[in-house]
Amino acid sequence: MTEENQLSWRKEYLAMKPGLSKFQTRLLEEGPHQLAQAWFLQAMHNEYKKMKGIKEPPYRESGYQTTLKEWFQTYETK
DSSP states (O other): OOHHHHHHHHHHHHHHSOSOOHHHHHHHHHOOSSHHHHHHHHHHHHHHHHHHTOOOOOOOTTTTOOOHHHHHHHHHHO
């Protein structure tokens, strides 16, 4: 995510969500300085995406691993 995108969602979230605490407002404006603040900012970003209806494409849970069936298919072709 580019820095411009990071700032744009933060500004939009500030406008969309009235009644934010001083801590939340400062965190959105200045960014995180500690790990726990980054977690909190990520939670706000997730809430923003939920409010906007943005859905991420599903990721494969196993990462780069393949199923045994897929492995056998690649092994048979060699």
